[in-house]
Amino acid sequence: MRKIKYFQAIHEAHSQSMEADDNVIILGLGVPGPTGIFGTTKGLVDKFGEARVLDMPSSEQGMTGVALGMTIAGYRPVMIHMRVDFSTLAMDQMVNQVAKWHFMYGGKMKAPMVFRMIIGRGWGQGPQHSQSLQAWFAHIPGFKVLMPTTAYDAKGMLLSAIKDDSPVIIFEHRWLYNVDGIVPKDPYEVNLNSARVLHKGDDITIVATSYMVLEALKASEILSKHGIKPEVIDLRSIVPLDIDTIYKSVKKTGSLVVADTGTINFGISAEIISRLMEMDHSVLRNIPKRIGLPFCPSPTSPSLAEKFFPRANDIILCVCDILDLDKNILSKEGDKEQWHDVPDSSFTGPY
Amino acid sequence: MRKIKYFQAIHEAHSQSMEADDNVIILGLGVPGPTGIFGTTKGLVDKFGEARVLDMPSSEQGMTGVALGMTIAGYRPVMIHMRVDFSTLAMDQMVNQVAKWHFMYGGKMKAPMVFRMIIGRGWGQGPQHSQSLQAWFAHIPGFKVLMPTTAYDAKGMLLSAIKDDSPVIIFEHRWLYNVDGIVPKDPYEVNLNSARVLHKGDDITIVATSYMVLEALKASEILSKHGIKPEVIDLRSIVPLDIDTIYKSVKKTGSLVVADTGTINFGISAEIISRLMEMDHSVLRNIPKRIGLPFCPSPTSPSLAEKFFPRANDIILCVCDILDLDKNILSKEGDKEQWHDVPDSSFTGPY
Amino acid sequence: MDNLLKLFESMLRIRMVEEMIAERYSEQEMRCPTHFCLGQEAVPVGVSSHLRHTDYVYSGHRSHGHYLAKGGSLKAMVSELYGKETGCALGRGGSQHLNDLDAGFIASAPILGGTIPIAVGSVYSTKSNVTDKVSVVYFGDGATEEGIFHEALNFASVKKLPVIFVCENNLYSVHSSFDVRQPKDRNIADIGPAHKIPSVRANGNDVEEVMKIAGDAINRARDGGGPSLLEFMTYRWLEHCGPNKDLDLSYRTKEEMDEWLSKCPIKLFETKLYKKNILNKESRFRIEQKILKEINSAFEYAKKSPFPDPQTLFDYTYVKS
């Protein structure tokens, strides 16, 4: 059972997909460079050459169109944005062309593209560098939208995405890159339509995305010590949305917390709650709660960021509210640390 | 009680706001031109000059930044996109700069800007010209997002928006431009935070936005004839969201249909349902239903568009489903018309 | 058939197709926004005269001429305008979403500038021996105001890709004249050299001039010489969108219109061909009749074709695996 880090799992997926198919190419600013997108593309250029591991100008809009054009030449491009915020410059090409490319020519064209978008938090990334826009892409018919949490999924989902003939957007959280996980060496694919129950429980359902899954697991551990058994679900894919797995759990627990990396308002948690209601308006025996970014831009100062980005304690707080529990359950661990804007002490910022 | 058309109400608001304040300017491609954005800006250039009623290059991104810059010079620009789809080219400036402009400099800067965005449906506008992206803007902290339905609100909300020191996005539906309404001649403002109950009823709550309000009213008329009394709420503003008015109604009726002009999935109806659940998970006595665009791009052919864009009958169908009524209530009127892609017979396309 | 005659026929065919669409448009059965290219026929015909089936062509909202000149199926285009299942985009797209892969007409789409980088990417190659396939993308003067145009030029130049950027400068973007949108005395062709791309501005109503200039650019591209930017001056006769004249809007003058009408690309070329004895009244009539027959049968075909089945609405949102 080999353990490697999340970023290494992505690297391996890239390498294996490029070995298997000459038409797979990667592009993005700095992709062949010395730091290789947090190590995820490092050294690939030596193996596959500059024509397949492509640097590019800072022309997000134009280069998205160029990448779409490459599919006409038979390529399967993977485009990388170091921050999802930079994709706002490419929104026209992504939404008006890529997402609709197959549909608007009656199925005659295909856009087998993958977009890797990095999201993050903390360390003063600030207003223009810490958004988490999965709700936007999920709102646009034509995209598949993935948020792998584990190293296993990071590899398997990227391999699946590259093989998929529809455009796929993958959100990767910066704070996951150094997290270990069991990852088979051989290539494998992950079903793009299934949430994963990570932790069984009967008392409350916690659905989480990406990095918030780790916080949910922490919360769940603390809650378990106090006799509360949450069921933790790693959503994994936003589109398609595996509502059945969530429904089954909520049917059992009657209670729901959704913890997402994005802004709460008009975000993906709302869709989950609504779908449950449309299936069964009385499935919830308590009010549901949504955890995510509050309704203001991302502040830079650590004193504000600490309040802005939710952590395990916020999940615990919600669970206590919903189940009417004593809030003394709250973990005190967090408070011992001076700074709350790093995933662990090895992280020395800024990126 | 003077009645004028929706587009005339907008024109009047523009004219009055520019008379009242020399710093108000309008810009957009064709704004001073002979057709004047469906008549809403027609002739203003003669009254206020080319420097305040500005044509511009097709540079949506750059011109949004230019308009933001104008606020530094003391102006209050109103920027017009003939279709919201064109704003996807300006998403970086709108989301990364305009929305965060006040926040990211600690309150020292302000962006008193208004964006008028036209949405529409039918007549073959097709995949790249009929989106309705209010959910996107509502997801971004910093914007206010309005969807006036009546001529009264079209004028009053535009006047309020222009006076507002925060950036305001106004969605106007093409099929509303020729609808009459009572509009006072003098300038007036409309509270940007209140949904309006247009039709009282006890049986079911229909919350609708923009043009879908008209369809909801049609549905309500037909339902009323059959003894069903819906309460119809014109949402009017998406951000801020007047959830209390909706809650009060749903508390009474126990049933809910939300009818929006945008894509259902991850759209604004989900937020409404979720907020209700967060307030009171047992407020719904039946499953809620969402009406909006199905999850595919907008097709051009009338045969497909007819199924794609929802109408009054779709609302009736939902109400019948929720309240378990006989579907013979369904209006047959629609079926008499050959084409379903026009608001009325005076409309001869394409824009 | 004589090459020049072919050019003439191709222009006349575009003209006649557009006229027929214009005539029937008011029947309100082609229910999609339609941008006519009457008056602008010489550019696509001159350019296409050098193109092979395997070369790629892209366009924007005003794309009928580009599609037809490249050999796109007339039936499939007319059917698309009627929103029929037999349309080139199966009715999903309409006039602004043409596509005929057999003819190498890859895509048109109405968002300004949207297809420009796509054209660039489609001739990218990871092999050292670059294909001699070239890619042509047409766009208007207005589209050059979009940043994406400049981004596409830059990348095409960095990689020396075989792309011909063809700007049809008809002086207007909808009703806005050039000088409210761009520096008055700028040539769009000037933008090429800023990106180290050879550029020419030329008369877009003279099909032979277009042919010559396009030929140079296309040959250079095939020889690995990289991209070119061509600016052809021309003029739109009808309203921006739709089948009518629009002098009543008075954003342009009757004098200007008359001047350009007198520079009709077809009439100019026809006169030359008469003089050269390549064409005469009789042969012209025969060509016209042949085209008319083709057009009538295309319309008949389109009109009697079925609409897409509403049950297929969701098809093509995602690729079926």
Add this chain to the structure above:
Amino acid sequence: MDNLLKLFESMLRIRMVEEMIAERYSEQEMRCPTHFCLGQEAVPVGVSSHLRHTDYVYSGHRSHGHYLAKGGSLKAMVSELYGKETGCALGRGGSQHLNDLDAGFIASAPILGGTIPIAVGSVYSTKSNVTDKVSVVYFGDGATEEGIFHEALNFASVKKLPVIFVCENNLYSVHSSFDVRQPKDRNIADIGPAHKIPSVRANGNDVEEVMKIAGDAINRARDGGGPSLLEFMTYRWLEHCGPNKDLDLSYRTKEEMDEWLSKCPIKLFETKLYKKNILNKESRFRIEQKILKEINSAFEYAKKSPFPDPQTLFDYTYVKS
């Protein structure tokens, strides 16, 4: 004080501030991405020598030098880096969001090219008698790859607005060298003429040359002559983001670095001033001490300033009415 001495002091001050930030950065108390401008001090100092408090300046991610040269408050900047309430953006923005309205430094923001059109719009006027306020916007060579740069040039040229576009070409965008991003032999200054904007490329490490060229452009702008594009060649000494050297990444060579270190803008100018007897060891020492005192007090002030109250998180999302 002698004007040249002022230039020197301004450059030295930027240098010393950056060095102090670099020194203290590893304490991990300035918790925001920080882009240093060591080696690039001459450009903002030369440009600012012609600017008034009422003129506007804008910048991107690498903005300390631009802010300081324009007279932005050092205390407010250092406090901003520490995320303090006394910061110029009240801690909301960090290093990449500087602002000092009193000094006419309007805004920096890290999205590439983002502030370029804002700078343009801010000197738009509806009055016929255009203000003689000028607007300067700094950006890197990488930012010129964004379409928005070209859109902003076009509009500034159409309206002949008094904007000075200042490109600091330091050959790299993060770790990517110029030639993988732009045509190898292009000057960024070449993009100006394509938009009918006068342009110059010059040595960005020679503060006097910068001053001369910027002066011409700024004076022309004040006289209603419209925008200019200036490209100054310079070099970044430290890593793209952060306080360290980065030759170990080997995306650039030691030879290249050494060559540029030898072209240190401060050393070059200092030598000249010594020769001209405008500066000597002693006066230099006094200047240095004065600056050091200012810097120390700014850091002290910043460190002892309070963090923003977490309760104020939502403030400034919307303007309070």
